[in-house]
Amino acid sequence: MTSNSFRYLPLDPQLREIRLLTLSSGCPDEPLQCHLSTTCLTARPIYKALSYVWGDPASSKTPGNTLILDGHPFPVTTNLRSALRHLRPAAGGDSMCLWVDAVCINQGDVDERSQQVAMMRDIYALAAQVIIWLGEEDDGSNAVFDALPVIASRKSRRQYDDEGKDQEYCLDLMRQCGSFFFGLTDCHPWLSRVWILQELAMAKKDPLVVCGWKSVSWSTLVKAWRAIARETLANLGTRQKVREATSREKLESTSIGDNAESHSDGPADEDDDEDDDVEILAKVKIEVLDDLRKAVRSRGGESLRKLLLISRTSAATDPRDRVYGLLGLLEKDALDPGSSVTVAVDYRKPTSEVYTDAMAHIFSRGDGPYFLSGVFLPGVSAVAPHIPSLPPMTKQPDLPSWVPDFSRQVPDKATQPNGIRFHPPATMSASGAGTVCKNGRRLDDNRTLQVEGLLVDTIEQVMSLGTTLDASIENLAYLESVASDARQRPCLFRPSVAPLIQKFKNSEPLWRILISNKHFMSGYDPAPLSYERMYLSLLKQHAITAGGDPNHHNPDRAQRSEYELCLQSGVGQQSFFTTKSGFIGTCVPDSRRGDIIAIVFGSPVPFVLRPITQSGPAARGEGQTYSLVGASYVGGIMGGEMVDELYCEDLMDSTTFFIQ
Template sequence: MSANSFRYLPLDPERREIRILALQPGVFEEPLRCSIATTDLDTSPVYNALSYVWGDPSSSNIPGNTVLLDGHPFPVTANLLTALRHLRPPAGAGATALWVDAVCINQQDLDERRHQVTMMRDIYASAERVIIWLGEEDAETDVLDSIPLLAAQSRHQGVDAKLDQRLVDLMGRCAGFFLGLVDRRPWFSRVWIIQELAMARRDPLVVCGRKSVSWSTLMKAWSFLARATFTEMGMVRRKGPQGGSQKLPEGDLSGEGLEERGGGDVEVLGMIKIDVLDDLYRTIKSQGGESLRKLLMISKTSEATDPRDRIYALLGLLKPDALEAHSEDVIIVDYRKPTSEVYADAMAYLFAQGDGPYYLSYAFLPGVSAPAPYIPGLPSKARQPDLPSWVPDFSRQVTGKATRPSGDMFNPPAGPGASGAGAGCKNGKRLEDGRTLQIEGLFVDTIEQVVPLGTTIDAYIAQLPELESLASAARQRPCRLGSSVAPLVEEFKGKEPLWRALVANKRFLSGYDPAPSSYETAYLSLLNQSPKQPKLDGETGRAQPSDYEQCLRARAGKQSFFTTRNGFVGTCVRDSRKGDIVAILFGSPVPFVLRPIAESIQVAGSDRPSYLLVGASYVSGIMDGEMVDELYCEDLMDSTTFFIR
């Protein structure tokens, strides 16, 4: 936004200078008057930092949406104008010192933006208090007055099943408030708020219109509700030791083993983001930072006005020594860089840290990044231009509220996964052309058949006999990978039934737990069901679909079934095709589908084949590291260097 007649005085880039806004007192309806002054963070200035959502940028062009800044009109968005009115001190009081990014940073000066963004961690950490502005009051915000009462209940070891009826009624009202909080309040969708909250040195103040409550009080009340209200609805699950989860028994409201804040080992399905933010807030306080891989996973549903901020907004949350630890791939804030280059920088940094292969398995699994893979020339739903195929489009917001890395049904399996003994290795680097990833792995096989799964659960179930037939025929194909390898490959091919492969061997609604043997019965029931059977109501007529059927439903229309030349079977991204290859990239828990392309790459004076990364896959029989541990580590198979563009 432009500053009309107001002119910024430049900040000294050699010092840690910032601007502080002095919000002058007045009554609510009066025009807002402010002054602005430059100060140095090293002098420990006293101010509060505002965490808010800009809102519709065009609203700053509406006449009247201005503040007087040193006597000059300065346009602001409607949401910021409202926030400043509510935060303005009353007439007769002293001015309030605030740091507000839209006013205190010259947004038109790209060099200043870069300099201030690199200081953002310190700006919020140095503030006397971080004020979270959620917006104006609505019909449900009256419950904020009662939040401290619920928070006080979290001190009890368990939840009294014979609660006072008044408290029960209050819990009902607060449950509605919390369940709608993330959807109604855009603050929760903004990527910058993660850092602004996490870096607060004191308990942040949450403000909604004329009502306010501390962040810790809000979280204690939420934790109490998560145990007391949502357990009996089947929405609360206890987190397992490896990140998996299981439903709490009905009536189990004991809270046994809960962390001090009152809810550390339970999560509410479908309402996770507020919990994740608080987890991160406490992690930053105890550990000083987090890895970029985890931050990207946590923020996968977050939005940014500038797509480059999907990366830049997270840099201040890295552990203080993280950026220096891998100086060859350090991420430098530069708003002159195209978005594609910023995203490639982020992936190069992840590979330098040893997190690249794992993050690829997360970012490219079917249904996580997008229904369609990122391949030039194929439909991509407005993918950022010029991105290499191995670089995710971080600007594409993932739908859904579950943001825990362990909570997504498409996450990699427990244990080392397909990489086996190579699971923890540091593997992969970006070449000097800035677009090519060089990475080591194993060639698994070439895809022979691809069958896109039905787009509805009925269509998918009708395909099951065909898939069984294709899988059986494929497993009869002889292995031609060499006489020393063939016997073991034949063993791998026959070790897992198809019903496990179709659900990636995972339990419904569990990030890591393997599919139970009881799923076989459900699968056989679906397999034997006539597709011509009359339907009752809705899509399938099955009033109570099994957990196994729910697993299939989640994959319908998003994946394809495939077989390979040497008889492997599995599932892959929907647009995989015959002639693609399957490869294990050391360090990744899942194999990948790669597409050979005509363009070769010159390495050490010779032409090497190159590939596009199509997406992740599940290959039956090799998902526990069999090929790495029993073939590669026993010198029966050589590794391959892949060049991915």
């Protein structure tokens, strides 16, 4: 966004130089007069750092969207111009010193951009104040910002006066402000950008949140939200529904292994006098951001695995920033090149290489197999996200199949089902004793992953479970027949282990397998035995309907059993498969005959791998190379039976898998 008339002077990265923007005072309608100066971070300059959203880059070409920078017109986006116009000191006042990335970094210099982005953690940490610009005021936002301090400083219920006047007044304000918070992410894109995680978390003082001409502190905004969530939702009688929805949402799209959005270990808020209700807040973005801020302040950082999960709904104009925007929040141990693969900011790298670097780092930290088991995988031959600054037809390397597209980690953008769907209950893992092992490394070609595990079997057939719930229910009887036939297939394993294999593949009923043996309301607990009765009832109802009984009354299908709701969540997201030796299970729909099922040590789910002929280890005779297709649930081995009873007892050898 540089102008032909303005020229940047180079910065010295060895001296940790940055530029600062001095915003002169003026009347609201006057042109924005600014000056750039150079300083060193080591000199501890006094400045404020702006946290905002660029907005549409094309808006910088709109007439009037300019600053006067050192006497020269300098184009900026509409949102940045609006932010500076609202923050500018009134005429006659002192000027304001700011750090603003779009102006203080020469965006046209790739090397400088890489160097400055690598310093952003310190830039925001050393700022005297971080200013969060939400955007211009809208209908009702002024009244909301006036009410927030009142709500945040509310008394607890037991402290209200006998007449309840204070309580009623505060509840009325909460009702007025509720819609603002529930529409916050949709109306104010600041919350949905990846860079704001670092900018907020690194602020050493309470940030200032600005909307139009109004402002409150960040802590006031969070406390007001908590008050509204606890009081308003409870009064609406929705607390239990919110708890249930939160529980299921955690299962489907939060942390792998531990709750990435659980409350941090940081200091408790002053007003946490009703902590028993705090779980209703778990999935609200503002609370996630505040938890991250507390975690970084108390522990110094987080793992990249957890940061990628926390930020999965966050967006970035440049897809590489989905990784680069998180590096400043890494825990100190993760920055040690002696124990971890380091990720350097380099805007000359293609997206696929940046994402592969991130995954290599996660594997070096011991989190790789578990992480892969619960994210949206790209599938085979997936195209990497395009970098907007490159011409549209510029060819970039595809993503390796073991590297997620971090810009597509929400259901409406993903191209494959989430692996969480195939996870067994929380107390189980297909890796058994190998669940916590450190497994996997990227090879020198930078695209091949080497992991250890067990080769379970080869897929013999893959069947759709149906495109609707009713179609899935109609298929149940046929699936029972297919499963029974598959389990009678002779075991192709060597005789010494064949009896155990036979025991494994017959040990889990189909009704559990089809829902990954999970309880509908939690996702972490095993499916109760009551689900078997529901399943048998579905089989019976279908048999009666298929028999054409004229006296049969079709029940109200709006009243679905919990088991049906479990089935419904998997419609279109999973297929049924059998293997050559008679295992049965569910897998991602892209699976096909000839794919193999493999347990990768450290993952709670087996993976579907596809043999490929390619250069690399396979060509050198070092082993077969595979593509990672996706996760699976294999009946009878999801509790670690193969690992514990075969591998750990030296009845089965591990296999080295090379995945590209």
